[in-house]
Each structure stands twice: as structure tokens, then as C-alpha cells.
Amino acid sequence: MVEKNKMSCIVVRKYDAEKAIKVLRKHRLLATDFKVMRCKDVVKIPTIKPLTKNVKIAFNNEGILFKETIDYFERKSVVKTYKDLVKNIPREAIDRLPSSYDIVGEAILIRIPEEAMNYAQIIGEALLRFHKNIKGVYAVTGETYGEERLTPLKLIAGNSVEKTVYVEHGVKFVVNIGKTYINPSLSFEHYRIGEEVSDGEKILDMFCGIGGFSLTIACRKKAEIYAVDINPYAIRSLISSLKINKLKGTIYPILGDSAYVFSKFFNKTFDRVIMNLPGSTYRFLKYACRVLSDNGGIIHYYRFAEAINEVIFEFLKLISSFRSVVKILNIRKVIEVSPRKRLYVIDAYVM
Ligand SMILES: C[S@@+](CC[C@H](N)C(=O)[O-])C[C@H]1O[C@@H](n2cnc3c(N)ncnc32)[C@H](O)[C@@H]1O
Known part of the structure; x- marks a missing residue:
């Protein structure tokens, strides 16, 4: 059962919703942490308090028909890290996931603990959703090895990133993922x-x-x-x-x-x-x-x-x-x- 909060809100016609949200946002009345509700031809928009006179005037000027009421609203899920997007794996495994990883151009290199490796694909996909500009996620599967100091990698989500550009302090580096030390x-x-x-x-x-x-x-x-x-x-x-x-x-x-x-x-x-x-x-x-x-x-x-x-x-x-x-x-x-x-x-x- 999803927990809902009792909030003041306005009901507007579907096609006025975007305009109404804009006005509420401008006047800092929009309850941004809560989801709007769509019901048939109307939309219910949660507000942090009842409408002020100025907002009502703004609605009238914009030709927005509205009704003030009270309803129950669901909180938006807050996604702070990729871990918030990892679903269907045991809590203990999520707790052991690293908070940091390397972003190398369009690739992510992450060290996943042994016990969470069975969920590598789910973890990789969560990282892909969290970082919109990433094309491929790689698990680092061992220690840097050999004369060329390469990192053993396994693609766990997205597509293989052969060549990408990685930036450090404004300097651009062309990188062949998995073929050079980085x-x-x-x-x-x-x-x-x-x-x-x-x-x-x-x-x-x-x-x-x-x-x-x-x-x-x-x-x-x-x-x-x-x-x-x-x-x-x-x-x-x-x-x-x-x-x-x-x-x-x-x-x-x-x-x-x-x-x-x-x-x-x-x-x-x-x-x-x-x-x-x-x-x-x-x-x-x-x-x-x-x-x-x-x-x-x-x-x-x-x-x-x-x-x-x-x-x-x-x-x-x-x-x-x-x-x-x-x-x-x-x-x-x-x-x-x-x-x-x-x-x-x-x-x-x-x-
Ligand atoms: C730790 S990495 C250093 C990378 C680079 N200095 C940096 O800061 O990103 C070591 C590099 O030395 C290279 N290397 C290993 N033995 C070498 C040798 N005998 N002569 C020249 N390069 C060598 C490897 O291929 C690897 O790229």
C-alpha cells in the first residue's frame, strides 16, 4: 500500500495543467515532491498551501479554470544514487554495492563485490538509467595485470564502448576501453x-x-x-x-x-x-x-x-x-x- 499525504490542491482541465503548473512554480506554490494525479479529463496538482490572491489573478489572466480542494498525494520517489534504481535484488547485496565508480567517457567501470556479481546486469542497467550519457557499464573483474597494466573488464549492461573521449581538467583523452591503462x-x-x-x-x-x-x-x-x-x-x-x-x-x-x-x-x-x-x-x-x-x-x-x-x-x-x-x-x-x-x-x- 503506497503511503499518501493529505494536501491542498487545485483541479484543472487536462489541457490547462501545464500552464497551471508553470504559474504555481513561478509563485513557489507547487508541491514539487509530490506526484500530480490525472483523472479522466482533469488533473489534480498538489500545492504547498492554499492559493494566494496573486496566483488566482494569474490563473484568471491565463484563462485557467480551477477549483481548490484537498486530496491525498503520493510522494515522488527520490533517486539520489544509482542504488535507488536497483530493484529485485536482496537488500544486503544493495548495501554492499560501491558508492563510487569510474566514469571514463561513455563507459562506467565498477567494482562489484563477489556476492553481488549474480546481479551484475541489474546493477549495470540501474547505472545506465542513472547516467543518461553512458553507453556501456563494465564490471572490473580483477586486479590490474601484465606489463601494459590493463584492467580485466566484463561488459554487464549496454553496448561495448570501443573508443570514447574522457576529460580531465579540460584535457581530452581518446581511450580504448580495456586496451590501455586508465x-x-x-x-x-x-x-x-x-x-x-x-x-x-x-x-x-x-x-x-x-x-x-x-x-x-x-x-x-x-x-x-x-x-x-x-x-x-x-x-x-x-x-x-x-x-x-x-x-x-x-x-x-x-x-x-x-x-x-x-x-x-x-x-x-x-x-x-x-x-x-x-x-x-x-x-x-x-x-x-x-x-x-x-x-x-x-x-x-x-x-x-x-x-x-x-x-x-x-x-x-x-x-x-x-x-x-x-x-x-x-x-x-x-x-x-x-x-x-x-x-x-x-x-x-x-x-
Ligand atoms: C601505470 S601505467 C601509467 C600511465 C600513465 N603514466 C598515466 O598516468 O595515466 C604504466 C604504463 O607503462 C607502460 N609500460 C610498461 N612497461 C613499459 C616499458 N618497459 N617501457 C615503456 N612503457 C612501459 C604500460 O603499457 C602502461 O601504459
């Missing part, structure tokens, strides 16, 4: 580095992916950026994104292994090296040191760890074989990956 939680980090760079810098983005750092920098600064990735889809995406952004800087996308491509740069050295491959950064530090300008430069060293001390210790120990650290400029936790795994970054000025 993590919207890094958006502030991309922005932060973009703000730190100065015009004229030469930068190496050693593990550029779809260009999170490279494009953010190039959209803001007149820098020269060499963006390397081993994943051909990532480099292809980056090349497509170059055409849809207004760039101040220049990006040179390079498909290859960061450990080997340097032989192609001949004498090129850099003012800044971005090392965002947090599971294996330590393996590449010597290559970064090799190409950093002799006059000194900045290294952004990203690393997974439980505590920051582990990262500082590792970085200082490893780099001491190649270069000297003049100053640690910044140390920060970038994101919480899991209760015992965080992504940290050290920004260091190195000679």
Missing part, C-alpha cells in the same frame, strides 16, 4: 605535475600510457615532451588525442620499451623524467639517470608501498650508484590502492 584517480596528480612544469622544459614521460601527464603538461606549458609506452594502443590513443586538444607544448609519442629506446635519442637529455610504473620503477631508475641533464633535473619516482619510508630508502639507495640527490622537493601519497598498498611519489632534484 585510472581517473590520478587526475589530480596529472594536474599537479602539469602546474609544476615551466615553459621550455624538455621532459621524458617514460611510461606515458594514454598521455595522462604528457597531454596535461602540453595543454598548459610550452614544453617538449617525449612520451614512451610499450602498449601500441596507448600510443595510438595519444596520437589521436593530439588532434583534439589545443596544445602549447609539443609531444613526441614513441612506441617502445623505455629501457631501450634511449639509444634512439642520441645526445638528448631531459630536465624532467616522469616514472609512473609503480610496480617496477626501481628497474628503470638507471635509465632515467642516464638521460637526465648533466646540469641537473627533476625525477618523479612513483612507487607502490605500505609506508613512504620504504620508498625513500629504496630511492636514495638506488640512485646513489648513478647520481646525487640535491634535494627532495616533495613526497606525497597519491592514492590509497588497498588497506596495505599505497601509491607514493618522490619528486627529487638530482645532479
